[in-house]
Amino acid sequence: MNSFSGRRRLTVAALTSLVLAAGATACGSGLGGTETRTADSGTYTIWDPYPQFGKDSAWAKLLNGCGDKAGVKIKRTAFDTSDLSNKVLLAAQQDNSPDVLIVDNPVVPTLAEAGVLTTTDDNKLDTSKVDPNLLGAGQSGGKTYGTPVGANTLALYYNKDVLKVAGVDITSVKDWTSLTAALEKVKKAGKKGITFSAIGTEEGSFQFLPWFWGSGAKLTRLDSPQGVSALSLWTDWLEKGHAPNSVINNTQTTSWQEFASGDYAFAENGTWQLANAEKAGFGYGVLPIPGAEGGTAAAPTGGEFVTIPVQSDTGRYTTTRKLASCLTGAENLYTTDTTLSYMAPTSEIQDKQVAADAKLKPWAEAVKAAKGRTSGGLGTKYPKISEQMWKAVQSALSGAKSPKDALAAARSAVNQP
Template sequence: MIASQRIRIVGAAVLAAATIGGLAACSSSPSSSQTGSAGGTYTFWDPYPQFDASADWTKLVEQCGKDAGVTVTRTGYDTSALTNKALLAGQQGSSPDLLLVDNPVVSTLADAGILTTTDENKLDVSAIQKNIIGAGQINGKTYGVPIGANTLALYYNKKVLAAAGVDIATVKDWATLTDALAKVTAAGKKGITFSAIGTEEGSFQFLPWFWGSGANLTQLDSAKAQQALSLWTDWVKKGYAPQSVINNTQTTSWQEFATGDYAFGENGTWQLGNVKKAGIDYGILNIPGIDGGSAPAPTGGEFMTIPVQKDTARYATSKKIAECLTSTKSFVTTDNTLSYIAPTAEAQKEQVAANAELQPWVDAVAAAKGRTSDNLGIKYPKISQQLWTAVQTALSGSQTPEAALKAAQTAAAAATK
């Protein structure tokens, strides 16, 4: 995902808590009530306003419509606007025929009764990796097909590590990573940079460490969660991570790593192009769990969904368009363009065959986890807000990790009753 598109990867979850009253100011959406089984026009909304009529993505959408015997009218919205418009259109009975949304938004729209299930629309998800499809599942029902996924890992600077005498092969868990940071800072370089800003981005970046400790989002103040937050807090106190992480977005964090002074930078698949532009001799390391192995990092990426229509005859053609857009051929084309990893093993093999540098990201996605998984659904944004608040409070020194997380758990429990 290119840097200018980062916000749609992780920003949409906050909108799950939007009230219906707050949506009343949105303009009404175009109707998709044209009759549907043969010919006609089908509407498709996605979170890619940066793609105009000449873009490959737009051409693919239009071609899939032609293959299904219809004309597809595509409109791209910013993620925030898309979620609000989708909710309002669903209330008004004027939803688009197809809707591509950031994965945390799926539970919001499903809870509002706006989306059909794959049992209803007959989309086949059997080949999709279970951890990726999990972001679109609520109470045993599946509400769409992921077009791809991205996630987080640690970019590392080989030159900085070599100068500090650090062998990356020895970095296997939190202890060995912290040892590496100590050596790097002792050698006069900088350790690690990440985003701990007080928004969904902060939660997104903290989750691999939170989950990597064995903690669960239903219990923010567990001993394991405290270990995760203490890790970050200690890094900042010791100078292994800069104070700027408190205000860093993923973009500004990346800019720090791109200076070439840092040993590690936590960031996503979407920075692959940028790391090459920076001229850094880099490698990719899966974020380690507390005792080793790959920590589950959160998945980003969108789901292809079919909203509820008054004219149910339209579903058959919408299914054809969706199947075209989520075929192996389309997965590879689209996911390479968007810096995504495909959600099926077959398409992933094609991606890696064409670009071996994607293999670490395929591994990272395999270990990843949806933010709304564990059947959290619309509870996730409320929990996430308390999590990023705790991170901010602890890193600023206002409270200990233990006190910050206890306050977060109390607030989250009250918000999700």
């Protein structure tokens, strides 16, 4: 395993990419310090982006349980997602990386290119049962740099009461035409249509991608006719009053708050809102986001990868592998993803989740159709593309440019042929 010890020089470009690739859903502040080494070689460090889970949480107990099984103590540090990314690069520069790193999936290719992570070929993590569309987010240059701890994604929540008043049968919503027709009925009934997040950050790109991909567009050609049709859909919804102007500044949280008011028929949001949906006080359902011509649109995968950073002390890898395997193996995966409110990355555990809670069925469908933002060889190119995408969305929705001109400017900015 001496091949693990090689690392490339970390660059300013890598730091910049990590800032832009910061996840769309994590929040909170860090717990603990950034030191990873202690005098006790029986202590192993884990960094994660879940500051919402304290020392007595099910998540912390799961980590400690994996430590007990491996015969070591766990020193856990939790950071906000964007803060974690930068801390990892700085720690790697100082040869002070954590033993196990759980990191937002779009960041994995950047860390891999910077030489921070070991590959699954090197560290022998088993990824054979992971759904290929989910594993793709952790791949770069033909190599895999970790395994997903779980996945979340986007779908459409709908308010059953609003749709009933408007005379909309949810089973009729199968594509963009029928969805827009439903929104027109909702408007005629005096209710509000659909809310989403189009803010000028990664959250805006995250929410636009299902429509962009659902049109048949590809991130390698931002201003294709298909891509323009997706942005035109959103723009038309605003112009016709089917979506509020507030979407331009909405985060996914504020968008959810609009839907939770009970006035909206639909909201694009994620798995992480399920608990809030149960508390909303009205009947709700979940529908996978439809493609332009029908079927389920590919939504971007959220969620983190369990990775093993490069260590100069290669003797630590044997135990580190045990810890990573414990978190992502079939024995604990159901518990892990229930704790994190994620869909599992394997069909076997997804089926178990749906069997335990039928409300997860549309989420399982959405996850099976989802794909990583950096997949398809985009890797570290994604952050720049995403930045120009959200700028184009902002420009079109504000009326500053037409959807076609906004995406043409985006394409030019990322030098796409």
